Amino acid sequence: MKMIENQTFDMERALYGSKEIFVKDCAFDGPADGESAFKECEDVQVEHSFFNLRYPFWHDHRLKIQNSEMTSLCRAALWYSDHIEITDTKLHGIKALRECSDVKMKGCNILSPEFGWSVQTIEMKDCSAESEYFMMRSRNLHFQNVRMKGKYSFQYIENSLFESCSFDTKDAFWHAKNVTIRNSVVNGEYLAWYCENVTFENCKITGTQPLCYCKGLRLIDCQMIDADLAFERSQVDAVITTPVLSIKNPLSGRITVPAVGEIIRDIPGADAEIQVQNHTSENP
Numbered sequence: 001m002k003m004i005e006n007q008t009f010d011m012e013r014a015l016y017g018s019k020e021i022f023v024k025d026c027a028f029d030g031p032a033d034g035e036s037a038f039k040e041c042e043d044v045q046v047e048h049s050f051f052n053l054r055y056p057f058w059h060d061h062r063l064k065i066q067n068s069e070m071t072s073l074c075r076a077a078l079w080y081s082d083h084i085e086i087t088d089t090k091l092h093g094i095k096a097l098r099e100c101s102d103v104k105m106k107g108c109n110i111l112s113p114e115f116g117w118s119v120q121t122i123e124m125k126d127c128s129a130e131s132e133y134f135m136m137r138s139r140n141l142h143f144q145n146v147r148m149k150g151k152y153s154f155q156y157i158e159n160s161l162f163e164s165c166s167f168d169t170k171d172a173f174w175h176a177k178n179v180t181i182r183n184s185v186v187n188g189e190y191l192a193w194y195c196e197n198v199t200f201e202n203c204k205i206t207g208t209q210p211l212c213y214c215k216g217l218r219l220i221d222c223q224m225i226d227a228d229l230a231f232e233r234s235q236v237d238a239v240i241t242t243p244v245l246s247i248k249n250p251l252s253g254r255i256t257v258p259a260v261g262e263i264i265r266d267i268p269g270a271d272a273e274i275q276v277q278n279h280t281s282e283n284p
Contacts, residue, residue, distance in 0.1 A: 001045065010034050010053065019043055028053050038063075057081055065089050070096065072111075091115075134169070154179075170207070173198060192217075211236065217253075229264075231255065236272060247274060 001022040004015075010030025014037045015021065022045045028037050029052035037056045038044060045064045051074040057063060060081040067088045070077050074093035078084065081100050088107040096112040097103070101120040110129035116122070119138040126145050134153035135141060141160035153169040154160075158177045165184040173179065173192035182201040191210035192198055199218040206225040211217060212232040219238035224230065228245035231238070236253045243259035250272035258277045 001043070009037060012036065013039055016040060021045070023047070023049055025049065028056060051077065055079070060084075228261075231272070233267075233270075234272075250274070 001020045003022050003024065004026060005024045006026065008027045008030060009015070010028070010032040012034035014028070014034060016036065016039050018038070018041045020043045024047045027050040029050060033053065035054045036058060037053065038060055039058045042061045044060060044062070046068055047066045049068045051068065051070040053073065054075045056074065057078045058080055062083045063081060064085045069090045070093050072092050076095045076098065077091060077093055078096060078100055079098045082102050084100060084103045086105045086108055090109045092111040094112055095114045096110065097115055097119060098117045103119060103122040105122070105124045106126055108127045110127060110131060113132045115129065115131040116135040116138055119135065121140040122138065124143045124146050129146065129148045131148070131150045132152055133155065134148060134150055135157055137156045139158045141157060143162045143165055146165045149168045151170050153167065153172045154176060155174045156176070157179060160179045162181045162184055167184070168187045170188040171190050172186065172188055173195055176192060176195040176198055178197045180199045180201065181203055183203070185204045187206040189207045189209065191205060191207060192214060194213045195217065196214070197216040198214065199220065200222050201220040202222065204223045204225065205227065208226065209229045210224070210227055211230055211234055214234040214236060217234050217236040219240060221239055221241055223242045224240050224244050225242065226245065229248045230244055230246065231250040232248045234250050236250055236255060238255045240255065240257040244257050244261070246262040246264060247255060247260055248264040249267050249270035251270055252272050254273045254275060256275040256277065260274070260276060263274055
């Protein structure tokens with residue numbers, strides 16, 4: 001690979017169309033304010049570099065980024081690229097990852113509104129993120145030990161697995177399909193409305209009005225804290241290990257719970273069985 005080391009680039013398309021290059025200890029910054037430094041490149045490795053200009057990695061193939069920093073001025077850093085590995089890197093510009101595929105991220109810090117839209121196949125491990133509309137309309141996500149804070153996360157995602165994660169986010173997993181969340185903490189309001197075939201296993205779920213209008217919803221040995229008006233119009237099978245404040249109009253399935261403050265059934269067809277432990281089954 002051609003080595004490019006200890007240089008500063010600020011011109012438009014500084015390394016456009018490059019192949020088999022190793023960029024180390026470089027800065028993409030300066031008065032020329034050029035965009036798209038690595039556009040249409042292949043087989044690129046970047047290490048210990050600084051990005052303060054827009055759109056650096058568009059339409060790239062086989063890209064590795066390590067120990068680098070993308071500032072808030074590095075907007076829309078990675079779009080339309082594939083076979084990407086990002087390690088120990090700060091991604092702090094808006095819309096940092098979009099329309100990409102086959103992505104692996106580890107040890108990264110993400111501070112990026114609208115991060116990860118329409119991504120196909122991403123593995124993320126040991127990362128932290130703060131974002132709005134995080135990972136919207138993406139598929140084939142596998143997250144391990146990811147800590148995320150924001151709003152409207154994981155909406156319209158499909159075919160995904162989350163393990164040992166912590167999410168502090170409202171309106172998460174809306175319209176999600178074929179998703180499993182395991183051994184995780186999910187704190188936020190209005191969790192997973194309109195989802196389909198979503199499973200929470202050994203999770204701690206906190207917040208008001210969770211899990212409404214769902215189809216094929218499963219909860220396996222989950223805690224539900226401060227959960228009121230839960231499961232409205234949902235098809236659900238749930239084993240809950242903590243008391244629930246209130247359950248409202250679940251349509252079908254079975255909910256097993258140690259205690260519930262109030263059961264509301266005020267519409268026709270809300271026929272799910274609610275089994276309160278040490279009590280008789282409660283049916284309409």
